[in-house]
Amino acid sequence: MNPLVSIIIPNYNHARFLKQRLESVFGQTYQNFEVILLDDTSTDDSRSVLERYAAHPKTSHVVFNGKNSGSPFAQWEKGLGLAKGDYIWIAESDDFCEVDFLEKLVPLFFKEENVALVYCRSNNVDENGNFFDIFYPDNFDNQKWKTSYFNNGNDELKNFVRYTNTVPNASACLFRKQDFDFSEMKKMFFAGDWLFWAKVLSTGNVYFCSEVLNHFRFHDKTTRSNRSTNRYKEYLLVLSFIYKTIGEKLSYERKHFWIYYEMQRQSVSLLFLFRHVRPFFYAYSYFRYKLLKHQIRTKLLSKR
Structure with a gap:
């Protein structure tokens, strides 16, 4: 009931948000965790900010890449390789959270059988700290994500995730550590997270917490702000995986x-x-x- 959580914080040029991110992680009321700090060759002041936390007793690794990896999922893969915990939190460097994020979410893994993914409701915050009560899945069902629920992973894929990515932000999630094949995701720029959460759900069940415990930073550098006609190719790759998992034809x-x-x-x-x-x-x-x-x-x- 008190498992070690490995918190992976991948960063690239988010120096202006890093202090708030790191303070919200190190200040958690649930304290059985390690922190893995990863920097993907930032060109701003990120390194000096991260170095100030390198000696923190909860910091287990600080890795500065010599060359940019070209993919956030390469950093996810690296962090998972270093993680010692059975549960993983990828805390994106531009987001932040409530101090009881882990305290509220970790117990949900033990509330039902075979829970592979736990996540909470988020709101949006802009680069100036202004909050917006926006949760993307509400566009598809404005009631489902207003209350907490448990669901079978395959049912979640079949009834919801095959229509859209209902897990809009990695920072809102904890997932059970396991081996993942990142080879396809590292080539993706728009739907890699959708594929990742589909893979997690193919291995177990989901528990959603309707409390707003995570704050999702939205600014002009976020992936969702970018447009490309190549998105649909990635969508089809994700859908092919989901339909194969649920045993239906695309x-x-x-x-x-x-x-x-x-x-x-x-x-x-x-x-x-x-x-x-x-x-x-x-x-x-x-x-x-x-x-x-x-x-x-x-x-x-x-x-x-």
Whole structure:
């Protein structure tokens, strides 16, 4: 009931947020943890901030890369390799949390059987410290994530995660340590976290805590602020994994839903369409997209 938690803090150019992040970690009311500090060749003042915490008794490793890894998941993989705890918290360097984050979440691993993932509700905070009561999954079901719940991992994949990434921020999560294959994720820039949480859920169950214990920093350098027509390729890779896990076939129409979803989200020109979809399927796929979008939203709302 008092397991060691390995807290991995991967950082890249977040010097202005680091002190608040680190103080919120070291000040936890639950104190059985180690801290692994990783810097991916920052060009700001991050190194000097991290070095001030290197001698802290809870700090087990401080690693400064000589060359940028090119992927946050390479840092996740490195941190997991150094971790001694049975449970992992990837505390992103620009976020911060409540002091009882671990105290509230760690016991949930022992409340039900085979819990592989525990996460809490978050709110958004901008770079100036202004808070916004925004939790991305509420866009798909504005009631489900208002109360705490336990669910079978495969059921969570089948009924929710295959429609969207319902785990919007790594800093809000604790997960059971195990071996993960990061080879695909290290090539991804937009949906690698979605794939990671799908892999975690394929190994066990989930417990969600509806208390706001995590504060998700949103600024112009966050991945969600970036746009690219390559997103849909990563979406399809994630969906292929999920559908294989739940034993269903990823249909032609569902693949094209994600292509058109990306088009609508970014107002992509028809040139994108003709590069990736045979033109004579245009009308058919467009109407299938509209229908499937309606069906998905209706199905999600019916899960309340």
